[in-house]
Amino acid sequence: MKVLDWGRAKNVLIYAFLLLNLVLGYQIWMDARETAGANLDFTSLADNTQRAMEEKGIQVLAPIPNETPKLPKLSYEFIEEDKSGIEVELEQPVDSKLIFSPSELADALQAEIPQIGTYRLDQLMAEDGAFVLHPLVDGKWPLFNVSLELFYSDQKITGYHQTPVRITTAEESDQQVLPASKALGTLIENFLPNDAIVKDIQLGYYGQLFNSDIQVAMPAWRFVLESGEVLYVQGISGDVFSPKSDKPGE
Template sequence: MDWVKAKNILIVAFIITNLILGYYTLKDMKANRYSDTISEEKINDIKKIFEEKNIIIKADIPKKTFRVPEITVKYESYDKEEIEDKFLGENESDNKETVKLTSNNKLIIYKKSLNDNNTKSSEEEAKEIAYDFIKEHGYENDEIELWDIKKENNEYEILYKQRYENIILDNGYMKITVKNDQVVYFERRWLQATNVKSIEKGIIPTTKALLLVIDKLETMKDTKDSKVVITDINLVHSLDIHELDGIFEEKWYVGDEKKGLLYWRIILQDGEYIDIEAYE
């Protein structure tokens, strides 16, 4: 192999990518603000660039560019007696149910052991059972978004994320496991927006976010059969927290209000993702 020639080709490709990135960055900026809508032409150009590098975009690329407020959040806190009454009540079932609060009373974990009856649910039935459980326990609201569902053996693991307007609050979630037509596991930690600043900050358009990750995606192709597939793109608010185990578990949520950072999350077919800071 002519290594000198191959090296030169890579250098040229790198320069071209960066020129394209610079071109679209300048084109998008006007008086320090991005335009309201990304054109279909630009989106098609981006898809073509990615396809030439064997990176397939199956996700819907958000076209709207907008300004978002800075959000300060805190975790919901729960009362032990209230939670026990809500989940257990006067439990006369043969099935063993437990519920506990951890992490300074900000994380609910419910478990139920079953006398197996090998009842099989469809995916749609499992989603309905999970949502009915959420509704029954008073956690139904317009912030809930079904995020993922996986099946293993005869169990469905269902993940809900928390949404605040156009933003996914990454640290707010509910996990539910459905088995034999019943919820056997439930976990919840949820956030409250305590302060939403009226002064909004601009975010980069999705096209720029994609171009910023193109080199990283290329390096990932070696472990993904030389092909990368992007299945989703979301605006995500994420807190910088260190979730410790063991004797330090109760220190997860020390402190109340937190600001967090905003990212464009590029999600791949295998569940991996790349976060790119979204603020201008």
């Protein structure tokens, strides 16, 4: 009679259990991904938009915001003469996990980047080796045109690239921002390709860049696709912009 090797049997059972968990976890993730659209409320979309969405196989995996605040246009100017910005290596690297704790991150980098407390992390725009943050207008709306990059390596923030700007609000009165559902409808019906997947919808500020010291930005809905493409719908006129061309409707 063979003697049962309990140690070996226990290891086999543990590995089998872990493999089962991985398989089940992957299946749950796939199911959630496939049914995410069904769990979201698309009743705010016009009937023709919903039909186009179905015909083109477009998925929207992000909640459709219902906020339509009144916002002004704004202007901003580059503080540094070199508009390409400044790049600095930190003498004392900072723990990169602080990026997820805004107050602690501000405390750690306040001396290097005095305005960092007015920036917010943009997780969708993160690059290999760099976190991306945008300055906030009125503490809430990101200015997508301007980025602060925090470089990291070996779990430490080692430096940054910043183009400092001064933001001012135009004197004109606030204007009602068009609903996200209408902006999304414009994209679905006229701009998004078949099988496109919208994974994030966010309101902020965006404007075409000109060869000028003073730049203008308007309220805009930003749509991020699964492919990595980013599209902006101007919140007042409804014009569509792509950073690739920075021209409306392209």
